Each structure stands twice: as C-alpha cells, then as structure tokens.
Amino acid sequence: xxxxxxxxxxxxxxxxxxxxxxxxxxxxxxxxxxxxxxxxxxxxxxxxxxxxxxxxxxxxxxxxxxxxxxxxxxxxxxxxxxxxxxxxxxxxxxxxxxxxxxxxxxxxxxxxxxxxxxxxxxxxxxxxxxxxxxxxxxxxxxxxxxxxxxxxxxxxxxxxxxxxxxxxxxxxxxxxxxxxxxxxxxxxxxxxxxxxxxxxxxxxxxxxxxxxxxxxxxxxxxxxxxxxxxxxxxxxxxxxxxxxxxxxxxxxxxxxxxxxxxxxxxxxxxxxxxxxxxxxxxxxxxxxxxxxxxxxxxxxxxxxxxxxxxxxxxxxxxxxxxxxxxxxxxxxxxxx
Amino acid sequence: xxxxxxxxxxxxxxxxxxxxxxxxxxxxxxxxxxxxxxxxxxxxxxxxxxxxxxxxxxxxxxxxxxxxxxxxxxxxxxxxxxxxxxxxxxxxxxxxxxxxxxxxxxxxxxxxxxxxxxxxxxxxxxxxxxxxxxxxxxxxxxxxxxxxxxxxxxxxxxxxxxxxxxxxxxxxxxxxxxxxxxxxxxxxxxxxxxxxxxxxxxxxxxxxxxxxxxxxxxxxxxxxxxxxxxxxxxxxxxxxxxxxxxxxxxxxxxxxxxxxxxxxxxxxxxxxxxxxxxxxxxxxxxxxxxxxxxxxxxxxxxxxxxxxxxxxxxxxxxxxxxxxxxxxxxxxxxxx
DNA sequence: CGGCTTGGGTAAACCGTTTTAATTACCCGA
DNA sequence: TCGGGTAATTAAAACGGTTTACCCAAGCCG
Numbered sequence: 001x002x003x004x005x006x007x008x009x010x011x012x013x014x015x016x017x018x019x020x021x022x023x024x025x026x027x028x029x030x031x032x033x034x035x036x037x038x039x040x041x042x043x044x045x046x047x048x049x050x051x052x053x054x055x056x057x058x059x060x061x062x063x064x065x066x067x068x069x070x071x072x073x074x075x076x077x078x079x080x081x082x083x084x085x086x087x088x089x090x091x092x093x094x095x096x097x098x099x100x101x102x103x104x105x106x107x108x109x110x111x112x113x114x115x116x117x118x119x120x121x122x123x124x125x126x127x128x129x130x131x132x133x134x135x136x137x138x139x140x141x142x143x144x145x146x147x148x149x150x151x152x153x154x155x156x157x158x159x160x161x162x163x164x165x166x167x168x169x170x171x172x173x174x175x176x177x178x179x180x181x182x183x184x185x186x187x188x189x190x191x192x193x194x195x196x197x198x199x200x201x202x203x204x205x206x207x208x209x210x211x212x213x214x215x216x217x218x219x220x221x222x223x224x225x226x227x228x229x230x231x232x233x234x235x236x237x238x239x240x241x242x243x244x245x246x247x248x249x250x251x252x253x254x255x256x257x258x259x260x261x262x263x264x265x266x267x268x269x270x271x272x273x274x275x276x277x278x279x280x281x282x283x284x285x286x287x288x289x290x291x292x293x294x295x296x297x298x299x300x301x302x303x304x305x306x307x308x309x310x311x312x313x314x315x316x317x318x319x320x321x322x323x324x325x326x327x328x329x330x331x332x333x334x335x336x
Numbered sequence: 337x338x339x340x341x342x343x344x345x346x347x348x349x350x351x352x353x354x355x356x357x358x359x360x361x362x363x364x365x366x367x368x369x370x371x372x373x374x375x376x377x378x379x380x381x382x383x384x385x386x387x388x389x390x391x392x393x394x395x396x397x398x399x400x401x402x403x404x405x406x407x408x409x410x411x412x413x414x415x416x417x418x419x420x421x422x423x424x425x426x427x428x429x430x431x432x433x434x435x436x437x438x439x440x441x442x443x444x445x446x447x448x449x450x451x452x453x454x455x456x457x458x459x460x461x462x463x464x465x466x467x468x469x470x471x472x473x474x475x476x477x478x479x480x481x482x483x484x485x486x487x488x489x490x491x492x493x494x495x496x497x498x499x500x501x502x503x504x505x506x507x508x509x510x511x512x513x514x515x516x517x518x519x520x521x522x523x524x525x526x527x528x529x530x531x532x533x534x535x536x537x538x539x540x541x542x543x544x545x546x547x548x549x550x551x552x553x554x555x556x557x558x559x560x561x562x563x564x565x566x567x568x569x570x571x572x573x574x575x576x577x578x579x580x581x582x583x584x585x586x587x588x589x590x591x592x593x594x595x596x597x598x599x600x601x602x603x604x605x606x607x608x609x610x611x612x613x614x615x616x617x618x619x620x621x622x623x624x625x626x627x628x629x630x631x632x633x634x635x636x637x638x639x640x641x642x643x644x645x646x647x648x649x650x651x652x653x654x655x656x657x658x659x660x661x662x663x664x665x666x667x668x669x670x671x672x
Numbered sequence: 673c674g675g676c677t678t679g680g681g682t683a684a685a686c687c688g689t690t691t692t693a694a695t696t697a698c699c700c701g702a
Numbered sequence: 703t704c705g706g707g708t709a710a711t712t713a714a715a716a717c718g719g720t721t722t723a724c725c726c727a728a729g730c731c732g
Contacts, residue, residue: 015682030679049451054718056389057687072417078409085433089445095433109425115385251617281587283619351712366709390688393717
C-alpha cells in the first residue's frame, strides 16, 4: 500500500537505518557517495514520504500547531490566520483549526488533539469573556500557548501596538482641527485599555483634557456601536469626531449618525480600527488605521516556535509595519 | 512525562491490552465488572488520553481532514470553513488548514502532510484557474478529495444551487417590473455557467429573450466588477437592473454607477450573490441572495467522510436551506 | 603479525496502541 | 480429585520510523 522506509531500503540494497540516516542527513553517518546516491535515487523513484504518525510517535512531536479562534469568518482573524498559516508552513509546521467556543463546550475532538499530542503548541484568541480564563489556563497547563491579539502579564502573548494606532487616529483628527474627540471602546481586553490610553495621550499632548462623556462602550458589533454612538451624541459637550475601536461598531455608528440627521464627515468625523477590504466601499468611504494583522499571525507563530524550543513566556508587540492611517472620506475638519 | 496506557495499566493492576480493550469497548472482551471499574478509575485519575500518533500509526488513519482554500480571509470561505470545522469536529475529525496557492508552489509542508498520511481526506477549493487541474489531479490520486463550491463531472464535489439562486434574483427583478436585466458573470467555473443559466431561465419564463449585450464578465474583484458594469452601461439596449455573481464585483459595479451619475436603485437596480455581513451597511444597502455556505461546508465534510468509507465520487448540490432573497435598498421598480 | 583505528555499515530497541492467539484461573460435574 | 469447559487476562507482534550501540573488514603502524 504505502511505500515505507523498508521498501526504499530493499530497493537500494541497504537497511532501513541507512535510508533514515541518509534522508535526515545524520552527520555521524559514514557512507560511500555511491551508496548515498542509490538511497536517494530509490527514495525519489518510489516517491517516498515518511509516515507522519511514525515520526510523531518516535519524536514525540507532531510538527503541528493548533489555532483556536472564536469566529473564523471574522475577516480580522482571517488575516491573522493567513499570516500564521504561512509562517507555520515555512517552518515546516501544519496548522490545525479549532473553535474556541467548542473548546469551552468541552469539544472532545479538540481536547483529544491537545491531550493526545496531535499538536505541539497552541495559538489562542483571547476574547475577554468570562469563560476565557479557564480555557487559557487549561490549555497553558498542557501545552505551550500563545495568546493572540492581546497583552497578558502572565502568559505568552502577541499584541498590536494599539496605543500607537489609537494615538495616530486621534492625532489625525487633531490635525484636522478637532479638539472634542470621542472614543468608542471595545471593552473587555487589554487592548481596549491601550486604545483608550493612546487616545487620551494624543489629546493630552494637544493640550486637551478628555471629557468623561467622550468615552463610550462601542463593543464589537454593529448594534453595540450604534448604541455607543447614540450615547456620545447625547453627551452635553458633544464630540465633533470619534475614534472607533472596531469596524463593525463604526458601521453601527455611521448608521446612528445618519439616523440622527448628521452628515459624515461634514458634521462629525469617524475613523476606525482595521482597514478591512470593504472599508473603502462604505458610504462615506471609511478612514481607518491599518494594523499589521498578518504580521501578528507571523509573530505569533514565531513566538510559539521559540517557546517550543524552551524559552519562557514572553510578551511581544508587533510594531512593524507600524499602524498606518488610510485617509478616506469619513474624516474632515470640524464644522466651523 | 506523558501518561501512557502502560501507566494506566500498572495503576489498575492489569496489562495494557485490557486497558485498551476496556477503553475502546471491545465487544469480545470478557472482563469482571470490578476490573473494568478499576481500569476506568485509573484512566480518569491519571487523566489519560491515548497518543494521537500511536493510534494513527496503528490504524493507518489520522482522524484529520485537510482543507485547502485560496484565501482564508475571504468571508465566503470563512463561512464554509466554519461549517466544515463544526461538522468535522462532530465526527471526531480535526481540520488541517492549507493554502491552495502554497500547494501550487509545491509547499513541502503540506505535501508531506498529504503523502505522509497526516490527513485522511482533502477538501479543496476549485477556483477555475489554470493550475487548478494539476493540483486537483495530484491530490485525487493520493487521497480522497472533495471539491468545494463547484460542480465537477469527474470528481466528487459539493456545489450550491446556483441556478436556483440566480433564478431567484432575476425573478425578484422581474417582479419589480424589470425586463432588461443584465448579469455580471464570475467566469471560470461551472457555477458561473449555472448562474447564467438561472438568469436566462427566469428571463425566458417571463417571455424575455436575453440580449447578448446584457451579459458581461464581472470577475470576483472590485476592479473587474467596475469594468464589467461599465461594459453593461455602454451596451445599446442598456439594462435597468443587474444580477451580480459576486459581492465584491457588485461593490465595484455600485462605484461605476455612482461615477456614471446613476442612482441605485432609482435608475438601476442591483442584486448580488451571497449575503455577507456588511451588505446591509453599504450605501445603498445591498439586496442579496443568501446561499447556504455553512451548510455547504457541512455537506462537504459529510461527503468526504462517506468517501473515506469507500463510496465512489459523488456530486452533491446543497439545496437546504434554499437560496433566500434578502431585500434591501439596492432594488426597486425600473424608471418609468 | 597482532593490535588499533577508521570507514561503512547493521542489528535491535524503542515510541504507544491495538489485536489476535495463547495462556491461566476458576468452577462444575463426575 | 481431576478433566473439561468457559471466563478472564496476558503475551507478543505489528504499525513505520529513528537512534544508539555495535560489528566487521580493511588498512596502518610498530
């Protein structure tokens, strides 16, 4: 059926040991060039590929990484996955997809994969929900784990430079002449706090003290963004511009503004995190801060591989390329 | 380190054979209830999970499926993946992610996974590109394969009911009073042909003969959709409504219309395939045909598992739930 | 010419499970 | 008390590699 190392050995007139050692380039192997060639030729001729299971069993290593996210269809995580997949493949690792919520529900399939050694390490999305901590701790206890897209003081993690991104967005608005700038925070995660900090930083630098009313919960859905925007509109010292922590929330905000009879960007400017593909095709085309999501995926895999080599947990912030402002039609100088 | 079946056996005072047979419910095993309990208790106590590699080696089966798509970040495929992931997990299979383009470039990692038996079957996106055929044939020769989201006469495949979807979209326009209805075809695949057929069917039923000028290449990018729409606008017997084969192409079409000074839907109606999450937030909110993408993913896994059990290649069309029209703001009666 | 090195390999154990065939324990009736 | 028969359990091989220790032959040196 399958062609095994024994077949190759027979074909080359040697023992399996030699085949293994030639193919893996064992430095302590002494072998005549002629023999080596015979082995290589036989392997090529029979189109031999070693059994994944057999190697994994022997090495106690699967050459596979797990990737568990909440929603694969979320385009943001799609980008992260693309980067992670590429980096893993380059390093000779295969990527195994799982559903965090499944994990939370105690999905036996994935539990067995982790406990049974089907993966060597795990990339785990941290959403900031209550059940998260338990999942994270269980995983970490079993297997080297890296948290995606958020900072952690206790676990290895890879985050974006949210402070810089948020500062960039806010500065853009300041440069346009805005001083009353609101922020729709995502909530629940470290990065939410970072974005608040970046926003406040930029305001402080411009000599503006942030009004507490300028900070509202935007969540990460269209509905929550809609609600958050309405809240901002109701505040006495109403902002003339808003930094949105999440694209979907920003879309909800745009709807709320349209409903309130306000024109974007004439009456109010909006800039949001993450330059998703359709941002340019909303009306108005959304000004965004492009964050290096793919690079985050790459960095996560890199860090995880480091951990597999025995390094301790480390917190990485991906700053390259740095957050970039994509100017489109949703930002303009404040109404005079 | 890892707790193995031998540890459990020792702990329960039996041999590994008994442990294995108890845990796997071997029907020919005769065992005292008391012994069985001891084994189960030991397994639970030590938190034993069998080694994935060892079972895979023994069974010559990895309990894993491969999933190779062109672009994980594409929200359409995201939905398919979500469905596939869930179905695979339910069946006790784990999902392994790969990049078709990597495959085309001869990505060694994935080649080794396939050849080395790390996956039992493969779900493969068919894009209709030139290099596709080679990849498909290579994969099929090695491993049971199911093609995603398109029909094939030679290989196992799972497709959507594109004829019905296209007919539904066209009928909607007809019901609004349109007779001159264009179609932006995706091109390259079977499903593109199916959509043309559905469109033509609906027109014929309404007693309208399709003008050749009403059919243009829309591709699956914003740019190609833009170009295709311009082509349609230039035709002598210009349509008053358009069915778009792809959302991104439809977005490009909307832009082209805006540039041409035409108002959607007052001057021209647009309906497009696939109800992506942001369709409601484009301006105008896009009327779409929602296709059962998740169910496609589920059906693909189901078919693949069937094939693993020895059934021959089969072509499946997912009709449940049937295509649904989501009426939004981009369709209206034709200008009078 | 005997012992030592070195080149060129080989033999065998091992990784953790599963499974078939074989072995032991036990009970019962004669 | 001893077969015989069945119930309960075990031994061992096999899956396909990898790796360590070892072996043999040839050459070299003293």
